[in-house]
Amino acid sequence: MPRIAYVNGRYVVHSQASVHIEDRGYQFADGVYEVCEVARGHIVDMPRHLARLKRSLKELSIAWPVSEGVLAILLREVVNRNGVVNGLVYVQVTRGVASREFVFPPAGTRPSLVITARKADPAAG
Numbered sequence: 001m002p003r004i005a006y007v008n009g010r011y012v013v014h015s016q017a018s019v020h021i022e023d024r025g026y027q028f029a030d031g032v033y034e035v036c037e038v039a040r041g042h043i044v045d046m047p048r049h050l051a052r053l054k055r056s057l058k059e060l061s062i063a064w065p066v067s068e069g070v071l072a073i074l075l076r077e078v079v080n081r082n083g084v085v086n087g088l089v090y091v092q093v094t095r096g097v098a099s100r101e102f103v104f105p106p107a108g109t110r111p112s113l114v115i116t117a118r119k120a121d122p123a124a125g
Contacts, residue, residue, distance in 0.1 A: 004081040006115040025094030032056040065113035082117040089117040
């Protein structure tokens with residue numbers, strides 16, 4: 001089964017996942033990420049991770065790409081689609097795609113959202 005990523009509203013094969021070259025996360029590291037542990041098929045302490053993501057997005061004035069409730073559903077779905085029982089799920093939110101300028105993009109620029117998950121490597125100890 002190939003790995004699956006969620007990229008801006010679509011589930012795609014991980015090896016084919018991509019973001020626009022003018023995504024501000026790529027151009028300026030203008031975004032935030034959160035990494036959550038998955039244990040026995042459940043995301044560990046998801047409310048704490050979502051609270052930290054919320055705080056980070058607020059500090060950088062980046063809008064939520066989807067509601068908190070929808071994000072929780074998407075996280076669980078990416079974990080399930082990848083068959084992760086023990087591992088990690090990654091959330092990356094950027095300010096979105098805009099022309100390469102140093103000022104913030106215009107209001108209404110849609111944030112980008114990427115979610116990936118991977119199984120823990122039992123051989124790594």
